Amino acid sequence: MNQKNLYKIDKDISIARTLDSSFYNDENIFKTLVTDIFSSTWQYGLHLNQIRNKNIYPINFLPETLSESITFTREDDTINCISNVCTHRGHIICDSPKKGNALKCRYHGRVFNLDGKMKNAIGFEGAKNFPSVNDNLNHINYKNWNNFLFFSLNKTYQNLSVLSDIDRRLPDFPFEKLYFSEQLSNSFEINTHWAMYCENYLEGFHVPFVHKGLAKEIDNKSYNTEILKNSVLQYANKQDSEKDLYAHYYWIFPNLMLNFYNWGLSINVVEPISINKTRVNFFTFPIDGIDFIEDQIKDLIQVELEDQQVVESVCRGVKSRFYSSGRYSPRHEKGVHYFHQLLSKILLKNISK
Ligand code: FES
Ligand SMILES: [Fe+2]
Secondary structure (H helix, E strand, O other), X not given: OXXXXXXXXXXXXXXXXXXXXXXXXXXHHHHHHHHHHHHHOOEEEEEHHHHOOOOEEEEEEOOOOOOEEEEEEEEOOEEEEEEOXXXXXXXXXXXXXXXXXXXXXXXXXXXXXXXXXXXXXXXXXXXXXXXXXXXXXXXXXEEEEOOEEEEEOOOXXXXXXXXXXXXXXXXXXXXXXXXXXXXXXXXXXXXXXXXXXXXXHOOOOOHHHHOHHHHHHEOHHHOEEEEEOOEEEEEEEEOOOOOOEEEEEEEEOOOEEEEEEOOEEEEEEEEEEEOOEEEEEEEEEEEOOOOOHHHHHHHHHHHHHHHHHHHHHHHHHOOOOOOOOOEOOOOOOHHHHHHHXXXXXHHHHHXXX
């Protein structure tokens, strides 16, 4: 079959087939898509409170694939997101969060202001046309939404329009009372493809089969999936409650999950490592003053471990010579179908290059 046909996803879910398994198994497709998608979309960075005391916060974005070193800096109310690579010979300037009023490269001592402007370069007496704008650190686009900072290496993909939907649906969510809990946050390395992790998140179809504990907490009949722009929202009522929502689960293309609970917000960031390996960071933001959050997190981790087992199994399964693609449940897998359409669009654009 023509390669393009393998990755075309019919808009009509009732006749569509899922992505061909070569999508998950092909190293070149993995590399091309990770580079295209992750360098053009907005990505989660950190919470403003994380740069309150230590005002310099470096991020090694996708260390195994894109490996782009950037840093957020704060000077009073001014925030900057800049390259963390020295403009002299390319040393990484800052390794870990710290407090300071300048950035100093330890290789040959070049100093930059917190806005990235080169301040001082020892030993460059006699260098002509120096310094120039090329000696300053590059600025990286960032956005602040309710004190959460997002960045984009190349802001061509507008994947954050859904944030206004969150503001509209959750007008009373106490963003100002959230605090980042490092102790309740987690990071997992999973033997699966990053897209499989997202696909699993995008359907509640598996909940009664895989999450026996969670299935008792939510009313599965009330489970709903809404397709938004570059985003999917899922929600369900609490068991035995007609109006109390258990959670709002927002997935934002390509790799971000914002899970709103009555105790706070859990942010999941999915990081591709290889076709068989994915890191998922769970950043936990409890609402100040709410107790017994440890129990809630314990339940979340239980659900997470159950999810990890199935996505690891799928990653092995799609390598079978007897599997190529499957069908979508029109009732339960709208979210997966939408995700595949977004991936397919980018994939087909790259194939025809
Ligand atoms: S590489 Fe930074 S001062 Fe030389
Ligand atoms: Fe799950």
